[in-house]
Amino acid sequence: MTAWFVILVPLVIMFFALFMERVESRIRHVSVHEDDVEELLENARPDEVRALFGQGIGRALELFRLRRRGRSGRLKARRPR
Structure with missing residues (x-):
């Protein structure tokens, strides 16, 4: 019985670690970066704050990034004129 215990415990620990x-x-790939959260909290609009409290940080950051991309796209479009 002790032999099984000596063999089984390290294997269980190894598989758990894997x-x-x-x-x-x-x-790690899904996590939110601290800088993104700080920028959201500093520059959030009411709909983004509602999304933060109602649906979580993921949806709020998604709305914030969409707004930020839209703004930068408009700025790029205005420059050549």
């Missing part, structure tokens, strides 16, 4: 590595890599 599983957690996969979970961490997925979270």
Whole structure:
């Protein structure tokens, strides 16, 4: 019985560590950057604040990025004139 315990525990720990590595890599790609959150909180519009409280940070950042992209696209379009 002790031999099985000595063999089984390190294997379980190793598989758990491998599983957690996969979970961490997925979270790392989905995570929100601190700079994005700070910029959102400083320059948020009412609809973005509503999205933040109602649907979470992901949706609020999505709306903020769409607005920011739209503004930069309009600025690029105005420059050549």
